[in-house]
Amino acid sequence: MNMNKHNILNEIYEPLHKKVKSIYKEVVDNGYKASIGWYNMHSVKYNDDFLTEFFPIPIITIESIGDIGLNIDSIFFETTISREKALEVDYASLIEKYSIEVYGADDYLTDFYNKNMLLSDIKTRIQGSKETQICIALYFDMNIETNILLEIISVFI
Numbered sequence: 364m365n366m367n368k369h370n371i372l373n374e375i376y377e378p379l380h381k382k383v384k385s386i387y388k389e390v391v392d393n394g395y396k397a398s399i400g401w402y403n404m405h406s407v408k409y410n411d412d413f414l415t416e417f418f419p420i421p422i423i424t425i426e427s428i429g430d431i432g433l434n435i436d437s438i439f440f441e442t443t444i445s446r447e448k449a450l451e452v453d454y455a456s457l458i459e460k461y462s463i464e465v466y467g468a469d470d471y472l473t474d475f476y477n478k479n480m481l482l483s484d485i486k487t488r489i490q491g492s493k494e495t496q497i498c499i500a501l502y503f504d505m506n507i508e509t510n511i512l513l514e515i516i517s518v519f520i
Contacts, residue, residue: 383421449497468496
């Protein structure tokens with residue numbers, strides 16, 4: 364066994380394991396049905412390119428709501444909601460506090476909002492699309508408090 368690689372991986376994964384267990388406990392303690400899994404093959408945007416993460420990251424799936432994922436140095440929440448509900452979301456209040464992306468569920472490469480687009484165009488883009496389901500992803504610092512995550516999740520229930 365290559366102990367150097369082993370130690371490097373444990374240095375990365377032990378904090379992720381502890382953090383996901385902590386968040387999961389609070390999610391369940393607040394009455395949500397949830398499960399934890401470790402999944403690879405995520406695509407992440409870096410600058411203008413998409414990179415594949417071949418390594419697994421922990422994901423908390425909250426039944427009928429969405430996923431909380433822990434990247435190596437950040438946390439995300441992803442949900443898929445109906446087109447109608449997506450047109451009711453107060454994006455301005457979310458965008459003033461968090462990094463957010465809004466995109467299609469069928470065609471996830473169709474952006475309705477990213478940091479390079481105008482906030483005022485989100486709903487017009489959604490209305491002009493054929494998507495019946497809309498995906499919303501919010502990105503957070505690794506140190507975000509779980510109660511704040513739970514407040515954000517409650518917006519999408």
